[in-house]
Each structure stands twice: as C-alpha cells, then as structure tokens.
Amino acid sequence: MTTQAQPEAQPEAQPEARPRTRLRTAPGPVGAVVGREIKHLQYDYLKDRSAAVAALARLRRGAGKDPAAIPDLWGLVDTQDLYEDPVLRHEEAENAVYLATTLWSLHQQSRSSRMHSPGGNELGAAVRRLMPPGEIAEPVRKRFVRAGTAPTLTVLAARLREITVLLRGAEISLDYALLADQLYLWQRPDGPDQVRRSWGRSFHAYRPPSDTDPTDAQAAPLSSEISSETDETDETDPRDIP
DSSP states (O other), X not given: OOOOOOOOOOOOOOOOOOOSSOOOXXXXXXXXXXXXXXXXXXXXXXXXXXXXXXXXXXXXTTTTSOGGGOGGGTTSSOOHHHHTOTTSOHHHHHHHHHHHHHHHHHHHTTOSSOSBOTTOOOHHHHHHHTSOTTOOOHHHHHHHHHHHTOSSHHHHHHHHHHHHHHHHHHTOXXXXXXXXXXXXXXXXXXXXXXXXXXXXXXXXXXXXXXSOOGGGOOXXXXXXOOOSOOGGGGOOOTTOOO
C-alpha cells in the first residue's frame, strides 16, 4: 500500500514590524540648500572655527525677522542654486532659506551638539518632546498654536523664534531642511493649511522611545511656568567675535 507524501508545513507568516516613524521624502530644492549650508556651518562651529562662530553671530541677529530688513545677512548663505531653478518662486525661496538658517543659528548658540538633525524631528514632534510624557504642558501648547495660526510669514518667524529658544534650552534638535521646505510652502495660498496639518500630525504621532537610545531620549520636562519674555535670546555666546 502506497502512502501519499504529506505536504511540508508552511511557516506561519509573521506580522511586519511597524516602523517607528513615517518615511519622508528627500528635501526639496529649498530644503537642500538649507541642509547643505547648515551642514558646513554646523561642522565648523562645533570645531570652534572662528569664521563659523562669527557667521552664526551675524545670522542670529536675523532670527525671527524679515531678512530683507537686515543687509548684514546678505552673502552669509549661498543661495545661487535657488536662482538656477526656473520653477522656484525665487523671493519666497530665499525668504524660507534665511528664516530657517537664522532660526537654526539661534538654536545652535552655545550648544555642543548638532541642533540641525537631517531626518530628525519635525516641528510638532520637537514641541511634543518639550512636554512631560503623557501630559500636555499648556504654556508650550499655546505657543505652538500661536505659531500655527500666524497670519503672515513675518509673524510666523517671530513666533517660531520663541519656540526655538525653548528647544535650545532643552537641547532638542530639529530638521531645518524640512522646516525650510515648509516655510517655502507656507507662502503659497493653500500652504499654511498644509503645513499646519503636517505639524499637527507630527505633534500627535510622537511617542517617547521605549529603548535607551541616547540620541532620541525624551527631553527633561520643562517647568509649567514659562515666562512670556524671551530675553534669553539676547545672551552672548562666549565664542562670539566682536
């Protein structure tokens, strides 16, 4: 009597692991310029090279302000690539580059680690990290909402400056190439709504890491009392060159 061969048992399919973060697209033309320029400045600044220290001191004077109103910023960032792209809206692209770069220069002030982290925190996630796990710090939330409801790019820049000071104090990095692309998008008629949605998603999606990776650790909780004054931003970097 012949017995039929039994089919081999197939291993059970394992569920795919869910990624911790949503994959992002590569930076756009504006973000690429910002990422390149900050990469070089950041490297030299952390090496305490005098030219970079001086450049950041000058850039910080424009943080949260209209770049066109501060001629001293002209030439500090190489924006030539923006004008070689016929599709870009050149004035809006340059506004986004200078706003992102000056905010980063304020963020990086007196910090010994990189405050621009390519592929790192989006603004909403960075703000969420300012809060204790599982809690909403209302003063921080209000600042975030005020930034999201800014009526103009100039007002947005000033409100982002306030948030940048908080992120610097907690040493929470930001992806400034992504922020630059969002500041460029913000200047389109439907841009603010799109950017607000992205910031809101990243705020609500952020979860403290469950491992002990020191590069992604939850920031120390802030005090619930956050002064409305931002005089900390006027402090002088001891490495600044007169």
